[in-house]
Amino acid sequence: MMDESIQTVWNEAQTRANEAYTAQRRRITVDPITRLEGHGKIDIFLNEQGEVERAYFQVPELRGFEVFSLGRPAEDMPQITSRICGVCPTAHHMASTKALDDLYRVEPPSPAKKIRELVYNTFMLEDHALHVYVLGGPDFIVGPDAPPEMRNVLGVIQTVGIDIGKRVISTRRRLREFIAYLGGKVVHPVLGLPGGVAKGIAPEDLPRFQQLAKDGLEFALFTLQVFKDVVLKNPAYMDLITSDTYTHRTYYMGLVDEQNRVNFYDGKIRVVSPEGKEYAKFTAQQYLDYVAEHVEPWSYVKFCYLKGVGWKGFTDGAESGIYSVAPLARLNASDGMATPEAQKAYEEFFNAFGQKPVHHTLANHWARVIEMVYAAERINELINDPEITSQNLRVIPTATPTVGMGVVEAPRGTLFHHYETDENGILRKVNLIVATQNNSARMAMSVEKAAKGLIHGGEVSEGLLNKVEMAFRAYDPCHACATHSLPGQMPLVLSIYNARGEVIHQQRR
Amino acid sequence: MNERKARTLVLALGNDLLGDDGVGLEAARRIAGQVDGSVDVMESGEAGLALLELLEGYERALLIDSIVTGRYPPGTVLEFSPNDFRQVIAPSPHYAGLPEVLEMARRLNLAFPQDIRILAMEVQNPYEFRIGFSEPVQEALPRLVQRALQILNAQTAPPQNAACVGTSNVT
Numbered sequence: 001m002m003d004e005s006i007q008t009v010w011n012e013a014q015t016r017a018n019e020a021y022t023a024q025r026r027r028i029t030v031d032p033i034t035r036l037e038g039h040g041k042i043d044i045f046l047n048e049q050g051e052v053e054r055a056y057f058q059v060p061e062l063r064g065f066e067v068f069s070l071g072r073p074a075e076d077m078p079q080i081t082s083r084i085c086g087v088c089p090t091a092h093h094m095a096s097t098k099a100l101d102d103l104y105r106v107e108p109p110s111p112a113k114k115i116r117e118l119v120y121n122t123f124m125l126e127d128h129a130l131h132v133y134v135l136g137g138p139d140f141i142v143g144p145d146a147p148p149e150m151r152n153v154l155g156v157i158q159t160v161g162i163d164i165g166k167r168v169i170s171t172r173r174r175l176r177e178f179i180a181y182l183g184g185k186v187v188h189p190v191l192g193l194p195g196g197v198a199k200g201i202a203p204e205d206l207p208r209f210q211q212l213a214k215d216g217l218e219f220a221l222f223t224l225q226v227f228k229d230v231v232l233k234n235p236a237y238m239d240l241i242t243s244d245t246y247t248h249r250t251y252y253m254g255l256v257d258e259q260n261r262v263n264f265y266d267g268k269i270r271v272v273s274p275e276g277k278e279y280a281k282f283t284a285q286q287y288l289d290y291v292a293e294h295v296e297p298w299s300y301v302k303f304c305y306l307k308g309v310g311w312k313g314f315t316d317g318a319e320s321g322i323y324s325v326a327p328l329a330r331l332n333a334s335d336g337m338a339t340p341e342a343q344k345a346y347e348e349f350f351n352a353f354g355q356k357p358v359h360h361t362l363a364n365h366w367a368r369v370i371e372m373v374y375a376a377e378r379i380n381e382l383i384n385d386p387e388i389t390s391q392n393l394r395v396i397p398t399a400t401p402t403v404g405m406g407v408v409e410a411p412r413g414t415l416f417h418h419y420e421t422d423e424n425g426i427l428r429k430v431n432l433i434v435a436t437q438n439n440s441a442r443m444a445m446s447v448e449k450a451a452k453g454l455i456h457g458g459e460v461s462e463g464l465l466n467k468v469e470m471a472f473r474a475y476d477p478c479h480a481c482a483t484h485s486l487p488g489q490m491p492l493v494l495s496i497y498n499a500r501g502e503v504i505h506q507q508r509r
Numbered sequence: 510m511n512e513r514k515a516r517t518l519v520l521a522l523g524n525d526l527l528g529d530d531g532v533g534l535e536a537a538r539r540i541a542g543q544v545d546g547s548v549d550v551m552e553s554g555e556a557g558l559a560l561l562e563l564l565e566g567y568e569r570a571l572l573i574d575s576i577v578t579g580r581y582p583p584g585t586v587l588e589f590s591p592n593d594f595r596q597v598i599a600p601s602p603h604y605a606g607l608p609e610v611l612e613m614a615r616r617l618n619l620a621f622p623q624d625i626r627i628l629a630m631e632v633q634n635p636y637e638f639r640i641g642f643s644e645p646v647q648e649a650l651p652r653l654v655q656r657a658l659q660i661l662n663a664q665t666a667p668p669q670n671a672a673c674v675g676t677s678n679v680t
Contacts, residue, residue, distance in 0.1 A: 068526070068638035083526050083554060134558060154612055165617050173562050 042468060042494040043298075044451050050458025050498075055448040056298050057472065069430045074103055074401060074421050078192045081417065081432070090123035090179065090189055091410035091435075092417075094265065097192025099417040102285070103404025103425070104194045104397030111390035112196035117265040118382040119182050119191060120408065124264050125216055125375040126175040127411040128327075128368050132223060133168050136473050140231050140365055160226060171219045174212050181205070196394030203389045213380045217341075220369075220376035224345060227369045232352070241362040242353070245453040246471060248316045249274040249359050250442050251306060251323035254330035255409045256281075261338040262330050262374060264409040270333045271306065274318050276357045279306070284407035287416050291433065292321075294441070303441040304433060314445050322445070325413025325438040326475055327367035332357035337370070339377035345370040361446055364474040401425045410435045412476050439475050446471035460496065460505055468494065513566040515549040517661065518622070520563055522574040524554050528639045529583070529632035529646045532653065533573035539654045540661075548661060561610045561619070570622040571660055573653070576629035584649030586656055589627040626660055628653060 041058040069080060078100065081092040094116060101108060108116070131137065134153045142155035150158070157165040182199055183189035191197050201209065231237045240246070256270045257263045269287070271280040280290055293302035294311045305311045305321035312320040323329070331350075337343040349370060350356045353363070382388060405418045413435030420429035436443075450471040454464045496505040519540055525531030534552045541550040553563060564570055576587060591611050614621040630653050633643040642650070 064638040080526065083524060089554075130558060153609055154616065157613065157616055162617060165613070169558075169561065169617065169619075172558070176559075176562070 042447060042451075044455065044494070044496045045501075046455070046458060046496065046498050046504075048499045050456070052448070052452045052455050053499075055444075055451040057444055057447040058299055058301075065432070066430045070427050072427055074100060074404070074419050074425045074427055075194065077417070077419065077427070077430075079190065082189055088123075088127065088410050088412065088435075090120065090127075090183070091408055091415055093183070093189045093192055094120050095406045095408045095410075095415045095417040097194070098266075098284070098406030098408065099404040099419050100192075100194035100406070101404070102406055103401045103419055103421065105399040106195035106395050106397040108196040109390075109392045109395060111200065111387045112393045113266075114382050114385055114388055115182065115197045115200060115393070116192065118379060118388070119179055119189075120265045121375040121378045121382070122175050122179055122216075124411055125220065125372055125379065126172045126179075128372045128375065129168065129172055129175075129219070129223065131411070131476050132227075132365070132369060132372070136365055136368075136476055139470050139473065140237065141226070143237075159230070164226075167219065171215065175216060178209060178212055181209075193394060194397050198393075200391050200393050201389050206383070206389060210383050213376070213383045217373075217376040217380055220372040221341060224369050224373055227366060231366070241360050241366075245450050245467075246361045246446065246474070247359050248322075248324075248361065248442055248445055248449070249318075250316050250320070251279060251309070251318075252329040252332035252357055253323050253325050253414055253438065254333035255407065255414065256334050257338060259338075260335035262334045262336075262371070262409075263338070264371075264375070266408075269407060269414060271323060272333050272357060274316070274357065274359070276332070280308070284405040284416065287405065287407070287418070287433070291416075291438075293433075293437075299440075299444075301437060301440045303444070304438045305441060314441060314448065316442075316445065322441040323438065324442045325435055326364055326411075327371050328358060328361070328364040329413060330409060331367045331370065337374050339374055339381070342370055342374035342377055345373055361442075361471065361474045364476070368476075412436055413438050436475070443472050443475055446475075455496070458498070458504070464494070464507070513549070515547050516567060517548045517569040517571070518564065518567040519544070519548060519550045519571050519573065519657065519661070520560070521550070521552045522554070522572065523552075524635075526638055526640065527635050528637060529630075529642050530575050530635035532575050532630050532632060532642060532646050532650065535642075536573050536650060536653045536657060539650075540657050543658060544661060558610065561614060564610075564622055564625075565614070566620050567622045569624040570626070571657060572625065572627045573657060574627065574629045575632040575635055577635065578631060581631040582645065583631050583633040583643060584645035584652075585631040586649065586653050587629050587631060588656075589629065591625050591627070593627075628657055628660070 042055065043058070044055045045053045047053045065084065069077070072080070078093045078096040081096045082089040084092055097116070133141070133156055138152050138156055141159050142150050142152075146155060179189070182197075182201070183191035191199065251271055251273055253269060253271045255263050255265075255267045257267045260270060268281050268283055269290075270278065271290070273279045282290055290307055291304055292307040292311070293304055295302055303311075304323070306323055307321070309319070309321035314322070316322060331346060337346045349363075349366060350358065353360070400423050401421045402423075403418075403420050405416065407414060407416050409415070414433075415435050416431075416433040418429075418431040419427055421427050447468055450468045451464075454460070454467055494507045495503050498504045519537055521533040521537035523530045523533045525534050537550050537552055544550065549567075551563060553559065578587075581587065611621070611625070630646060630649060632646055641647075
């Protein structure tokens with residue numbers, strides 16, 4: 001919706017900022033002490049008036065994955081990709097397994113699909129729980145204005161109580177033990193095979209998993225209640241969630257079933273416009289017709305956008321192809337939830353905001369809790385399914401492989417795997433679009449918007465780093481920190497440059 | 510809560526698809542053949558809360574990891590106690606690192622190792638997918654294994670002076 005003159009100014013500013021950035025980067029890179037690659041970086045460039053011209057958010061990148069994979073057998077990919085990162089191994093494993101089904105043109109038997117979906121929902125539940133209580137939750141459960149030393153998992157325990165802390169730990173452990181029962185190690189799952197799964201559930205083990213499913217649902221409903229009590233009853237939080245700083249009117253993408261209800265494991269990819277109208281609905285195999293990638297010189301991350309709408313820069317609205325994935329996007333892109341308690345929570349969510357889609361990034365936290373309820377209910381449905389102990393778990397593939405694509409909803413959003421092989425199944429092409437990449441353009445906008453709201457006339461407001469961090473933490477971005485090099489957390493450096501490209505302010509954590 | 514047979518855990522952290530990042534895992538595989546049933550050897554690619562689940566129930570633990578400080582030549586073996594991290598790392602809401610895990614275990618009153626040591630090798634490039642180690646890391650690997658075995662022997666021996674080792678303790 002920008003007219004041409006504004007677009008020109010925008011592009012010029014972008015070019016200038018990119019040049020300044022490149023110059024700065026060159027300077028920083030030669031400094032032997034600053035390990036640029038190991039840091040998350042936020043660089044904010046001011047103009048002559050001290051207002052924010054551009055803000056950049058960079059994450060460390062793991063390089064060379066595609067090159068590493070080429071020449072290997074495609075069957076290795078569920079194991080290899082699940083080791084890309086310790087954060088969402090099961091998501092990669094499942095997307096990869098589905099890509100192999102497609103590659104070998106083989107349809108798994110119904111019990112095998114149910115086992116996969118069961119494991120997948122178990123993973124979603126434990127991973128979302130981790131985010132709610134440990135990663136993103138502290139902003140809310142403890143409070144965004146709490147002192148930094150309280151804004152962590154310890155503050156959460158202090159707020160919700162020790163017993164609940166113990167419950168979080170023990171529920172997550174039991175869920176993970178269940179994943180391990182079917183898939184071996186949580187981090188290196190060996191469950192998925194083209195055409196099925198490697199292992200089923202023994203009938204004698206069923207009762208304890210049925211009990212786990214019940215407890216998991218109780219835990220999810222309890223979490224929803226905690227969220228309502230702590231966050232939703234506090235008007236200051238709702239003001240923060242709905243504030244303009246954290247609002248972008250973009251497209252939304254998510255996997256849906258035949259009735260357009262949220263599904264994490266299977267279905268079609270649906271995209272809705274900023275007005276909430278269906279823009280597209282397509283299969284994994286069609287993703288290249290809809291998704292394109294934009295490259296910026298200052299970032300390793302490629303910015304995904306909708307091909308049909310086009311790349312119009314870092315701007316929102318129906319004219320801009322930027323879209324978003326992850327819990328809020330999934331709720332926005334669907335017509336409802338497939339299970340009763342989750343559906344109730346879904347309706348309550350949209351009623352509370354009085355609009356659909358909801359454009360407030362921080363509403364992701366609430367959407368995540370609703371998805372926990374769905375995952376838990378779906379686990380209950382599947383574990384009580386008469387077929388779930390069936391040993392009909394595999395169809396052996398016979399077709400000659402060529403191209404295969406698979407998609408799942410990872411906790412952080414839509415995840416695409418695309419493989420091409422020779423007739424022996426040796427990889428010749430690999431393309432992964434990970435959830436965080438789908439979100440990267442909107443995330444960059446969020447960081448920039450937060451910076452613009454908090455820096456004026458060269459003056460930096462108190463708490464800038466945390467407010468900017470809150471913007472991207474809501475997406476639960478995976479920083480691809482598969483490296484567990486000590487101390488095990490991503491250092492973040494925020495630098496502010498004046499119009500001459502000199503650093504005038506720096507914060508680290 | 511957990512029933513453990515062994516009392517000591519060797520926990521290697523890393524990703525063997527990321528070159529030097531896997532050095533701890535390789536060290537653990539070499540250590541596994543040289544310890545008795547009182548020691549469990551585990552590998553993990555995870556961090557944060559998962560560590561809590563793995564460490565729970567042991568009396569002693571030795572963590573083996575890679576580290577990028579940029580202050581030592583690659584291949585340098587560094588020794589830490591959890592306190593070293595407590596001092597240098599501000600609590601982060603985003604990643605529950607080792608200090609947070611330990612503090613959490615304390616507050617939740619979990620059965621947790623009282624004696625935790627950390628051995629970390631300074632590595633070169635843990636950000637690129639490849640199998641195999643850089644030369645200095647490959648050369649230093651036996652030193653890492655040897656130092657780990659020394660610590661294990663001392664840990665399982667009757668308690669002596671439990672002095673806290675810091676970053677200055679470089680092998």
